[in-house]
Amino acid sequence: MAELYPYPRFSIAERDRRWLAVRALMREQNLDVIVTPQNSGHSADYQANTRYLTHCGGGEPDVAAVFPIEGEVTAIATSAAPRWPTVQDWVTDVREARRNYGRAIVERLKELNVERGRIGITGLGDVEGTRTPEGTIFYGTWKQIREAFPQADLVDATAILDEVRYVKSQEEINVLVKSMEINELAMQAEVETAKAGVKDWEVWAAVHYAMTRNGSELPVHCFWVSGRNPKRTLTRPSMRLLERGDVIINEIEASWIGYRSQGVQPVFVEVVNPVQAELIKVQREVFNRVLENLKPGVTVGELADLTKRTAASAAPKTGPAAGARADLTMHGRGAGDDGPIITPHARSPKQLGVAMRENMVFICKPSAVSADGEYICQWGDTVMVTKNGGRRL
CATH class of the missing domain: 3.90.230.10 (Creatinase/methionine aminopeptidase superfamily)
Incomplete structure (x- = not known):
């Protein structure tokens, strides 16, 4: 093991917890391996699955991973040897991509003998991501995998990592x-x-x-x-x-x-603008009510409805905030692009149906909007779901 630079790190026990949880879901879906492709987009959010499994990340690198149901986990990067063995102690199989990630991924998959197997790929685009309905894998990377394994099933594994990362x-x-x-x-x-x-x-x-x-x-x-x-x-x-x-x-x-x-x-x-000053009072009431109800079993859709009901009762009858309404914006916090998500514009049935679970973590930032739509007040904090309601971090 190379001498490690003094970065903060997660423990080996945390690594083992994650790997065990992901592999349990892989067995349920009969997957032989998961590929998490390289993509440093959205402030490296789209690298979250790779970093979650390998602890390789930070800055804005391109790193992919090959995560088999059994055996050694592989990280694939450009300038791999000088960078990644010296900053983490989770994986030792760190391979050079020289910017051709598809080639290196295919080489590792061939070692795993999955020519007729089921290969999971996160960000494939068949399953919507939190903010990525079209997926995150580059076409050139996908094409090399598809051509190298014409008889394998390529399966979107986005939901597996989403599920494990929720809690x-x-x-x-x-x-x-x-x-x-x-x-x-x-x-x-x-x-x-x-x-x-x-x-x-x-x-x-x-x-x-x-x-x-x-x-x-x-x-x-x-x-x-x-x-x-x-x-x-x-x-x-x-x-x-x-x-x-x-x-x-x-x-x-x-x-x-x-x-x-x-x-x-x-x-x-x-x-402070007088309208904003009054909207802040409505927004505070909405935030506190949502926080109280961040309990296991409550769905995202139910919290959205609660937001609107609370604003209707909290808004004053007269003055600059009379008739104010509220919208819920809330999405997961963690390694990047965490779900579920709800905004005034992102309201898919899949996301609205997600139920709270203990130790889910969100940014909760409802907005109070004046009746004429000319003023908006939004304040938010990162909160954790507990059995007694949300706790601010």
Whole structure:
């Protein structure tokens, strides 16, 4: 075993727990092997399954894995030997791709004698991912596997990894707590920096500095926008100067061992818009009611209905927030692209039907919307499902 660089890591016991759970589901579906293809898209979210199984990841690398029902797990990467044996102790079979991942995957699959077997592939596109209904595998990689194994069944294994990753272990929860601690330091830096006359980009930079100096990896999501009454974040800040009465809305996610909690914290510059001030009260009531009901057995769809009912009762009859409504946005937190997900626009029956289980972890960020739709207030925290209701991390 190579000498390891001093990175935070998950334990071997955590590795064994994951491998046992994945292989149990593979046996149920009669799979011989699972391939998790390389794809560093969406701030490396699409690498989550590979990192989940191999502990190879961090930064923005392209890493694939071949995970057999029995035997040695293989990680495949470019510049494999100098990078991955020195940062993790989960896998020792680390192979060079030289940017041709399909070739290296096929070589390993042939060693496993699965020419007439059942090969699972995550991100194949037959089963919708949390944010990836078209899949995540590159066509060239898939083509090489298909041509090398014409008599094998290629099966979408996305649901297997989704299922195992839904419920977090105590180690995973501890890591998400650490991520949230870094998020809170970043929010503090945002509040301290967001003053009239300061460039929007400088506030965003202060947030990133606070995250990285406290241990966050990159890349991370940090969606952001500032203005008098913005309704939706952009993917990055602008060069505008902040003005009195502006509000910054954001999504802040520090990455600790690749796990990202999320915080959503609107920040007002000097004064709060009166409409926003009233909407915050409605939003707080909705958040607290959803949090109380984050218990095993409650479905995502039931929480969405609760959101609307709570807003209807909490909204004042007069004043700027009269008739306000609310929408639920909530999605899994963990290694990346965790499900289930619900937003005002993402409401598939599959996602709405998912029932809560103890130790699921979500970003819960319902929004309160004025009756005319001109103002939106959203605040959110990463929360864990317990038998007594949600717990904020």
